[in-house]
Amino acid sequence: MAERILPLLLAVHFRIICENLQKLKSMNKISAIVLIMFTLSSCSSKREQNKNTQPSPQSQQSSTVTIPHFDGTAAFSLLKDQTNFGPRNPNSTGHARCLDFLVNELTKTADVVNRQEFTYRGYNNELLTLTNIFASFHPTATDRILLLAHWDTRPRADMESDPAKRKQPILGANDGASGVAVLLEIARLFKQSPPPIGVDILLVDGEDYGKEQDLDRFSLGTRHFVDTRNPNYRPRFGILLDMIGDNDLQIPIEQNSLSYAPNVVETIWSAAEKLGVSQFVNSPGEQIFDDHIPLNEGGIPTVDIIDFQYPYWHTLQDTPDKCSAESLDAVGKVITYVVYSQNAHPL
Numbered sequence: 125m126a127e128r129i130l131p132l133l134l135a136v137h138f139r140i141i142c143e144n145l146q147k148l149k150s151m152n153k154i155s156a157i158v159l160i161m162f163t164l165s166s167c168s169s170k171r172e173q174n175k176n177t178q179p180s181p182q183s184q185q186s187s188t189v190t191i192p193h194f195d196g197t198a199a200f201s202l203l204k205d206q207t208n209f210g211p212r213n214p215n216s217t218g219h220a221r222c223l224d225f226l227v228n229e230l231t232k233t234a235d236v237v238n239r240q241e242f243t244y245r246g247y248n249n250e251l252l253t254l255t256n257i258f259a260s261f262h263p264t265a266t267d268r269i270l271l272l273a274h275w276d277t278r279p280r281a282d283m284e285s286d287p288a289k290r291k292q293p294i295l296g297a298n299d300g301a302s303g304v305a306v307l308l309e310i311a312r313l314f315k316q317s318p319p320p321i322g323v324d325i326l327l328v329d330g331e332d333y334g335k336e337q338d339l340d341r342f343s344l345g346t347r348h349f350v351d352t353r354n355p356n357y358r359p360r361f362g363i364l365l366d367m368i369g370d371n372d373l374q375i376p377i378e379q380n381s382l383s384y385a386p387n388v389v390e391t392i393w394s395a396a397e398k399l400g401v402s403q404f405v406n407s408p409g410e411q412i413f414d415d416h417i418p419l420n421e422g423g424i425p426t427v428d429i430i431d432f433q434y435p436y437w438h439t440l441q442d443t444p445d446k447c448s449a450e451s452l453d454a455v456g457k458v459i460t461y462v463v464y465s466q467n468a469h470p471l
Contacts, residue, residue: 196453
């Protein structure tokens with residue numbers, strides 16, 4: 125697997141160099157050479173940093189570990205539980221009701237559950253009331269993994285073909301509920317069979333608030349978490365689940381994930397290959413701005429598990445019938461394997 129991931133990483137860096145070469149026409153030769161040398165040095169430095177700070181898949185495997193069975197059907201039921209509240213955009217009734225549901229579900233399974241409440245001044249001076257949910261398993265362990273998904277839904281269906289419908293909030297079966305559903309089911313497994321390492325599940329709010337191209341107003345909950353977290357909180361890595369319930373699920377390697385966290389990418393896609401989970405496709409996908417970007421910039425190497433080729437994205441058609449238990453099962457199976465295959469360091 126490693127020999128296939130490395131060419132993908134080199135391809136990303138080659139693309140960056142090519143983009144910089146386009147600037148040569150407006151630069152003198154010395155400046156251009158300096159730019160290319162800086163790019164190569166930066167890429168080499170990032171690879172070396174990742175090599176030193178990220179987990180080695182070979183060191184994580186244990187022949188004696190027992191991997192619990194992930195139940196995709198149960199996860200799909202949890203997806204529908206969320207959509208039954210209707211749209212969960214901030215300040216809506218569905219948002220408030222789903223918050224209570226999620227806290228209650230995690231309280232049944234986690235050792236500690238905390239609400240991280242904050243406000244944000246949005247468009248037209250709108251004051252949003254937002255809440256991240258942070259659930260910890262084996263909270264005394266200093267060696268930890270972070271799993272996350274966003275639980276809010278988009279307040280506007282801006283990709284609808286009918287302009288009259290574009291101001292309506294979406295139901296978000298795939299874009300919101302799918303990742304949360306998988307993490308809630310994994311949390312149940314943690315309760316029944318404690319993982320060999322500390323694990324935190326973070327459900328972030330306000331991920332999908334921003335208007336198209338206004339990236340500063342996306343990932344509000346993750347930005348708040350990164351800005352306010354304990355500086356000593358340094359999990360081994362993070363895994364973000366977003367839009368993973370699509371009936372026709374195909375998950376390529378998101379390019380920012382490959383650049384920031386290549387070893388974590390290798391760990392996940394190697395696990396999928398070993399398990400025979402064909403929905404994980406070993407080829408480069410899009411370069412996406414998502415909740416993993418603030419985490420990576422904050423020093424937590426994080427991979428985005430996402431199928432962005434979803435025809436109902438940001439439309440009113442993002443409903444449970446466009447999702448499947450099989451897709452949730454595929455992702456849940458791989459993430460469960462990755463978590464339970466970690467070897468805990470001595471405390």
